[in-house]
Amino acid sequence: MIEQFSRPVEALGKETAKKELHELEAILERANKAYHLDDEPFLTDAEFDALKRRAFDIEKKYPELKELFSPEFMLGARPNERFERVNHAVRMLSLGNGFSDENIADFVERMRSYLGLAAEAPLPCTAEPKIDGLSLSLRYENGVLVQAATRGDGAVGENVTENARTIADIPQKLTGAPDVLEVRGEVYMSHEDFAALNARQLEKGDKPFANPRNAAAGSLRQLDARITAARPLRFFAYAWGVLSEPLAATQFGSIKRLKALGFQTNPLTKLCESLPEMLAHYRAIEAQRATLGYDIDGVVYKANDLALQARLGFRSTTPRWALAHKFPAELAWTRLEKIEIQVGRTGALSPVARLTPVTVGGVVVSNATLHNEDYIAGRDSKGEEIRGGKDIREGDWVQVYRAGDVIPKVADVDLARRDPGAEPYTFPHLCPECGSEAIREEGDAVRRCTGGLICPAQAVEKLKHFVSRAAFDIEGLGAKQVEAFYKDGWVKEPADIFTLQERFGSGLQQLKNRDGWGEKSAQNLFDAIAEKRAIPLAKLIFALGIRHVGESSAQLLATHYLSWDRFVDAMTTAGPCEGAEWDELLSIDGVGETLGRSVVSAFHDGPERDAILRLAAHLTVQDATPPSSESPVSGLTVVFTGTLERMTRAEAKARAEALGAKVAGSVSAKTNILVAGPGAGSKAKKAADLGVKVIDEDTWLSMIGAT
Ligand code: IVH
Numbered sequence: 001m002i003e004q005f006s007r008p009v010e011a012l013g014k015e016t017a018k019k020e021l022h023e024l025e026a027i028l029e030r031a032n033k034a035y036h037l038d039d040e041p042f043l044t045d046a047e048f049d050a051l052k053r054r055a056f057d058i059e060k061k062y063p064e065l066k067e068l069f070s071p072e073f074m075l076g077a078r079p080n081e082r083f084e085r086v087n088h089a090v091r092m093l094s095l096g097n098g099f100s101d102e103n104i105a106d107f108v109e110r111m112r113s114y115l116g117l118a119a120e121a122p123l124p125c126t127a128e129p130k131i132d133g134l135s136l137s138l139r140y141e142n143g144v145l146v147q148a149a150t151r152g153d154g155a156v157g158e159n160v161t162e163n164a165r166t167i168a169d170i171p172q173k174l175t176g177a178p179d180v181l182e183v184r185g186e187v188y189m190s191h192e193d194f195a196a197l198n199a200r201q202l203e204k205g206d207k208p209f210a211n212p213r214n215a216a217a218g219s220l221r222q223l224d225a226r227i228t229a230a231r232p233l234r235f236f237a238y239a240w241g242v243l244s245e246p247l248a249a250t251q252f253g254s255i256k257r258l259k260a261l262g263f264q265t266n267p268l269t270k271l272c273e274s275l276p277e278m279l280a281h282y283r284a285i286e287a288q289r290a291t292l293g294y295d296i297d298g299v300v301y302k303a304n305d306l307a308l309q310a311r312l313g314f315r316s317t318t319p320r321w322a323l324a325h326k327f328p329a330e331l332a333w334t335r336l337e338k339i340e341i342q343v344g345r346t347g348a349l350s351p352v353a354r355l356t357p358v359t360v361g362g363v364v365v366s367n368a369t370l371h372n373e374d375y376i377a378g379r380d381s382k383g384e385e386i387r388g389g390k391d392i393r394e395g396d397w398v399q400v401y402r403a404g405d406v407i408p409k410v411a412d413v414d415l416a417r418r419d420p421g422a423e424p425y426t427f428p429h430l431c432p433e434c435g436s437e438a439i440r441e442e443g444d445a446v447r448r449c450t451g452g453l454i455c456p457a458q459a460v461e462k463l464k465h466f467v468s469r470a471a472f473d474i475e476g477l478g479a480k481q482v483e484a485f486y487k488d489g490w491v492k493e494p495a496d497i498f499t500l501q502e503r504f505g506s507g508l509q510q511l512k513n514r515d516g517w518g519e520k521s522a523q524n525l526f527d528a529i530a531e532k533r534a535i536p537l538a539k540l541i542f543a544l545g546i547r548h549v550g551e552s553s554a555q556l557l558a559t560h561y562l563s564w565d566r567f568v569d570a571m572t573t574a575g576p577c578e579g580a581e582w583d584e585l586l587s588i589d590g591v592g593e594t595l596g597r598s599v600v601s602a603f604h605d606g607p608e609r610d611a612i613l614r615l616a617a618h619l620t621v622q623d624a625t626p627p628s629s630e631s632p633v634s635g636l637t638v639v640f641t642g643t644l645e646r647m648t649r650a651e652a653k654a655r656a657e658a659l660g661a662k663v664a665g666s667v668s669a670k671t672n673i674l675v676a677g678p679g680a681g682s683k684a685k686k687a688a689d690l691g692v693k694v695i696d697e698d699t700w701l702s703m704i705g706a707t
Contacts, residue, residue: 299325
């Protein structure tokens with residue numbers, strides 16, 4: 001097996017090196033699976049290590065190849081399918097970001113206005129470092145640690161209990177804690193421990209970690225808890241999930257309580273009375289950043305009063321009561337070797353800068369986004385100059401910046417270092433993947449391939465989206481696998497996934513013989529596919545990959561139409577973008593014309609519709625449940641008018657919607673309830689004329705069970 005890799009690495013040309021890396025990756029993955037999943041190792045430890053080292057050496061010779069390969073086997077981290085899944089009863093959310101003092105002032109103002117507080121009314125907030133690690137949820141029952149789970153997609157994480165038990169900062173037992181307590185916080189690695197770990201990695205001939213966060217993630221997500229134990233991980237507690245009783249009445253008080261219970265909490269957590277105090281603490285933390293001994297990437301502000309946090313609630317995936325104030329991006333200069341065009345799921349042509357690798361804030365960057373053709377030309381979407389009108393050319397020296405997790409960007413160009421022979425970049429008008437015309441619609445910054453599903457890039461990207469976590473999330477079938485299946489012609493569209501087993505039938509041999517697949521893993525794949533034949537409506541709508549349809553709009557469509565058949569009928573009938581069905585689509589709060597047109601066009605007669613229907617034929621689509629159907633106002637259309645005295649319009653609307661009501665701006669025959677405060681005028685009159693029920697704010701509040 002390993003004889004085939006006998007040529008000295010120095011002698012390998014780039015293409016051979018690439019081919020070898022592919023082969024090595026496949027063998028190492030297969031070896032990993034054979035060892036850990038099937039208990040049938042076919043490589044000795046020494047052989048495994050030798051192949052791993054060879055892959056590492058090839059990457060060292062051709063760093064640009066690194067991006068092509070899965071780092072998983074190199075890191076020794078196990079693919080997530082190895083961990084049991086854990087459902088988070090309280091979702092693990094992310095944070096909205098702010099980048100300037102102004103953004104933070106807006107954040108505080110948004111909270112005040114949502115809560116109906118006066119401009120200068122006090123609104124104390126905590127401010128604390130944003131730790132650059134990975135979040136972990138720890139569940140204690142009767143004071144005993146019973147489960148630790150990673151964030152995963154926020155709803156479902158991975159069970160890493162045994163590994164978490166090896167972390168000294170995580171108490172195994174608590175005294176005086178609520179019966180049920182989920183403590184959330186960040187696992188991280190200190191700079192010192194990171195440097196020592198990397199030195200050990202190099203000594204062993206293993207690949208060093210790119211940064212402390214990767215090291216922490218790779219160490220926590222080990223199947224063998226002994227490896228985690230040997231890696232010095234730490235933990236800061238800063239939030240909570242399920243609680244049988246509150247920890248305290250405030251954020252600050254809760255953190256103090258967590259500290260008293262034995263958790264590490266960040267000593268730079270401060271209760272700030274005002275915006276200037278928050279910003280001053282941000283500056284103080286920023287000034288200490290380099291000497292803290294661990295990575296932080298900003299400061300997190302949280303409304304201190306937990307009752308206010310509860311009122312403020314969440315917007316789809318981020319809380320209204322918290323915000324991350326990110327530190328400014330990190331910068332570096334390097335050479336732009338080539339501009340390449342990538343074609344996305346919806347046909348967008350995105351220019352990517354291939355760079356001479358450069359370290360930006362501790363991470364090696366060799367690719368960066370160039371946004372779109374205007375950006376390269378030095379214009380913004382309105383045709384106005386950016387970067388003083390300087391365009392970007394292949395061969396230029398460019399400034400690259402990255403902020404947190406976002407894709408690195410090319411920010412500036414150094415004209416003094418431009419080769420006098422450098423030509424301006426011409427953006428292609430034909431799709432580089434399929435040759436179809438690529439057009440730019442008026443008002444759109446992006447040029448798009450018109451090839452639709454005949455464009456292999458669009459087809460592959462659609463498939464990747466289809467199997468992604470928030471969509472079908474089929475275990476063992478990730479982006480890499482669908483791409484390989486597409487190349488081999490086995491899976492051209494989502495429907496093909498569901499006929500894989502049937503087409504292979506007993507001839508499982510074909511799949512088995514592929515690198516990385518054994519009988520057991522092939523069967524696991526078929527089982528995982530079968531498991532996803534029953535799929536909730538919202539997931540299916542999202543998985544279709546229709547332009548403008550994200551997770552939350554898919555959810556809106558699902559909760560409105562409830563069943564797949566009704567949804568397909570409605571989208572078909574709404575096709576001409578006029579008539580009752582079209583009006584109904586646009587009546588959904590959150591569905592605008594752009595989204596509406598995009599969805600109905602996917603259901604026009606044609607190849608896209610055919611592919612969707614072919615897919616649906618293999619599925620059992622689970623009906624959506626109308627939101628909180630037990631709520632007394634679910635499904636009702638409500639209009640608010642006049643002055644509300646107990647909460648702001650925004651809060652009233654958000655609460656009504658959370659209970660399944662639809663909030664409209666004007667009274668019509670469809671209105672069920674008009675909530676009229678003092679000063680109600682024409683709307684109240686119209687409601688009376690139409691015989692619509694009119695109630696005051698207090699009656700409304702008691703109707704929805706609010707106090
Ligand atoms: S609070 C509901 N506080 O940042 C909000 N998050 O970008 C819960 N993080 O997923 C998060 N330090 O992993 C919070 N002091 C801190 C944090 C922090 C780091 C991470 C956390 C979260 C991510 C969001």
